Amino acid sequence: xxxxxxPHPGGTPSSSAVPLLTASGVSRSFGPTPALLDASLxxxxxxxxxxxxxxxSGKSTLLHCLAGVVRPDEGRIEYDGTDLTxxxxxxxxxxxxxxxxxxxxxGQLVPELSCxxxxxxxxxxxxxxxxxxxxxxxxxxxxxxxxxxxAKTPGECSGGEGQRVAVARALVTRPRVxxxxxxxxxxDSLNGERVIRLLTDAARExxxxxxxxxxxxxxxAYADREVVVRDGRTRDLGGVG
Amino acid sequence: xxxxTTLLGLLExxxxxxxxxxxxxxxxxxxxxxxxxxxxxxxxxxxxxNGLVEIESVEAGSGPERKRYAVTDAGVTDVERWLSRPESPxxxxxxxxxxxxxxxxxxxxxxxxxxxxxxxxxxxxxxxxTRRKSEGDLAEQLICDHALFHLEADLRWLELTAxxxxxxxxxxxx
Numbered sequence: 001x002x003x004x005x006x007p008h009p010g011g012t013p014s015s016s017a018v019p020l021l022t023a024s025g026v027s028r029s030f031g032p033t034p035a036l037l038d039a040s041l042x043x044x045x046x047x048x049x050x051x052x053x054x055x056x057s058g059k060s061t062l063l064h065c066l067a068g069v070v071r072p073d074e075g076r077i078e079y080d081g082t083d084l085t086x087x088x089x090x091x092x093x094x095x096x097x098x099x100x101x102x103x104x105x106x107g108q109l110v111p112e113l114s115c116x117x118x119x120x121x122x123x124x125x126x127x128x129x130x131x132x133x134x135x136x137x138x139x140x141x142x143x144x145x146x147x148x149x150x151a152k153t154p155g156e157c158s159g160g161e162g163q164r165v166a167v168a169r170a171l172v173t174r175p176r177v178x179x180x181x182x183x184x185x186x187x188d189s190l191n192g193e194r195v196i197r198l199l200t201d202a203a204r205e206x207x208x209x210x211x212x213x214x215x216x217x218x219x220x221a222y223a224d225r226e227v228v229v230r231d232g233r234t235r236d237l238g239g240v241g
Numbered sequence: 242x243x244x245x246t247t248l249l250g251l252l253e254x255x256x257x258x259x260x261x262x263x264x265x266x267x268x269x270x271x272x273x274x275x276x277x278x279x280x281x282x283x284x285x286x287x288x289x290x291n292g293l294v295e296i297e298s299v300e301a302g303s304g305p306e307r308k309r310y311a312v313t314d315a316g317v318t319d320v321e322r323w324l325s326r327p328e329s330p331x332x333x334x335x336x337x338x339x340x341x342x343x344x345x346x347x348x349x350x351x352x353x354x355x356x357x358x359x360x361x362x363x364x365x366x367x368x369x370x371t372r373r374k375s376e377g378d379l380a381e382q383l384i385c386d387h388a389l390f391h392l393e394a395d396l397r398w399l400e401l402t403a404x405x406x407x408x409x410x411x412x413x414x415x
Binding site: 054197216217218220221222226228230235237 | 357360361363364367368370371375389390392393396397400403404
């Protein structure tokens with residue numbers, strides 16, 4: 001891997017930086033309904049990009065295509081030299097496990113497992129010993145200010161606490177890209193603010209890039225720049241200051 | 242908001258008498274009270290002096306002469322400049338932004354670009370407040386939050402207007 005890993009906090013990257021993830025001419029339909037039309041997005045290492053747009057505009061589909069969860073009908077998505085549109089399911093699965101982190105609005109934690117086990121799960125799936133995985137998980141729970149929830153199950157946590165545990169789980173494998181789909185959508189203003197701040201601070205510290213889909217401008221204001229999706233088409237409005 | 246530039250934008254569609262121009266303005270932008278005749282003629286006189294409008298024709302009648310005003314190339318440039326420049330984000334911007342969008346639609350300019358340029362400016366300001374907030378004490382955070390909520394409300398209006406541009410275009414071009 002030769003990609004520059006230096007983060008670009010607070011602005012657009014320099015023109016000499018090598019993109020980490022590039023989508024170009026991406027289209028995807030579900031049945032007769034087009035969700036994305038010729039969409040493009042470039043993500044640089046360590047950069048935080050907000051994807052905004054009205055409901056049903058295609059922003060979540062774009063996120064799923066970028067993360068290799070949904071294959072586009074047309075176009076190319078390249079992650080660090082790998083073409084995600086032609087990669088095998090096994091390759092995509094490995095990428096999602098080791099290189100990407102995921103954060104959703106809710107429902108991402110396994111209800112039967114404790115918060116500690118939930119955060120340790122991605123490491124366990126990648127072959128780490130239980131002891132090592134849980135030690136790393138405990139560190140991340142502390143880092144997100146929810147170390148005291150380790151033994152509790154997600155059902156015993158508030159919405160805000162659960163999302164902080166989910167942020168820990170998204171970052172525990174030290175991914176190079178975190179994909180977040182409306183991570184604050186189910187939270188009140190104060191908790192939403194805490195979660196997006198913790199996510200962006202922790203991502204900047206670890207050098208991870210973040211693609212965050214949100215309809216909230218106050219959440220997007222934590223990103224370096226924004227891309228707007230309207231009727232399936234992307235419009236890069238750039239980052240200004 | 243600039244009354245002069247708004248009148249120039251209305252004149253860009255077609256030359257008009259001061260009376261018709263006042264009615265065109267009232268119909269689209271005077272939400273509370275109509276424009277005073279004196280204000281229209283004083284503004285036209287200033288625009289004439291600055292070379293932004295010219296008198297296309299003068300019609301003699303039983304009463305006073307009726308002058309028909311046309312926008313000059315310099316006037317069109319003035320409109321162009323105003324529409325493409327984002328407003329500094331501050332409270333109660335809606336009437337200015339609304340006027341810009343309607344004028345763009347009336348004169349065949351891309352109204353969605355005006356909204357996007359403004360959107361970038363608003364988000365830039367929101368990033369500034371977000372940074373200030375992360376470095377400030379609780380009082381500073383609350384002050385920044387107040388500004389952020391207002392800017393967010395503006396942005397929601399921009400988004401909603403963008404989604405309704407086709408309907409608005411039909412309405413203003415009737």
